Amino acid sequence: MRPQIGLLADLPPAQRRAVLDRTTRHAFAAGEVICTEGDAADALHFVVEGRIVARRASRGGDIHAYAVMGPGQTFGEIAMIRRERRRTATIEALEPTVTLSLGFREFEQLCAAHPEVNQLLLRLLAARVTRLTDALMESLHxxxxxxxxxxxxxxxxxxxxxxxxxxxxxxxxxxxxxxxxxxxxxxxxxxxxxxxxxxxxxxxxxxxxxxxxxxxxxxxxxxxxxxxx
Incomplete structure (x- = not known):
């Protein structure tokens, strides 16, 4: 049975299978740090099971949580488009968690072979911008x-x-x-x-x-x- 990943649902079946076939499964224990802010990044992750919390350091050095993500959500897409591919947040599993990772190189190869897949990154970024805009408006008002x-x-x-x-x-x-x-x-x-x-x-x-x-x-x-x- 193939996992249900929200942002992949809009892809044609052939392209969706092509993406999933290139992914690697990972399992993390509760409290395990999946990646650390500033680390080199080489893949984005689709959350399949469990929940993760994203944290980032402030300018003063304090660490703050800013998002909790669960099945169907994705992290790591920002590092994909940065010139310096570094993790922009520390990700920790809140509970036993399973992710599917897709390497940046594999993603680029998929985009070359299946142009429709390139729309996936645009949707990922659009979803991130929407979340950040909502959070900013809420914090201000x-x-x-x-x-x-x-x-x-x-x-x-x-x-x-x-x-x-x-x-x-x-x-x-x-x-x-x-x-x-x-x-x-x-x-x-x-x-x-x-x-x-x-x-x-x-x-x-x-x-x-x-x-x-x-x-x-x-x-x-x-x-x-x-x-x-």
Whole structure:
């Protein structure tokens, strides 16, 4: 059975098979660092199973998480188009994770043989630009409390792929990572989480957050967005 990779779905079957046939499977344990910012890069990765967190160093040297990615998503495409092919982020597996890697050289060969495959890189970059634009707009215009709720909702959506939307969802992310994803301090994230806990929406445990009512969390995020409109 071939893995379902979102961005490959738009390719014709022959080109999709050509891409997958050139990939190499990798398995990573929870907590394992897949690549480190600044390392030489030679491949992009499609996430097939599990979740990864992307972190990047600030100018001051602090390390901050900025994205959690799961099945169907991709990392490593930015290094492909840079003159100096270096990793732009540190990638760590949040849980047991499987990826399929496609070497940059193999990708270039595929593009030469199948021009349609070249559109894949354009879609990868377009998706990245959209995510970054959304994150920038949110950081500029959304209050800190709202960003925490929206970041938690985003994580909830990522982990509910294989679950019923009305069932509790456990997200193996600690409060520090959530704060980094929301662009707030840890005390702010903790205050918002305590409020959600008192409202019966979440349970807090060491290193994880259990969303008791995913639908209620979604409504809370939407309500705060409407209040800002």
């Amino acid at each position: 959304e209050p800190a409390d709202h960003r925490v709720v929206r970041a938690l909702r985003s994580l909830c959506g990522s982990y509910s792929i294989a679950a019923r939307p009305d069932r509790p969802i456990t997200v193996p992310v600690n409060q520090t990572v959530l704060a980094e994803l929301a662009g707030v301090t840890r005390p702010t994230a903790n205050r918002v989480l305590r409020r959600l806990e008192s409202d019966g929406m979440v349970d807090l445990d060491r290193g994880r957050i259990r969303i008791r009512e995913p639908h209620a969390l979604h409504l809370a995020a939407e309500s705060e967005t409407r209040q800002r409109a």
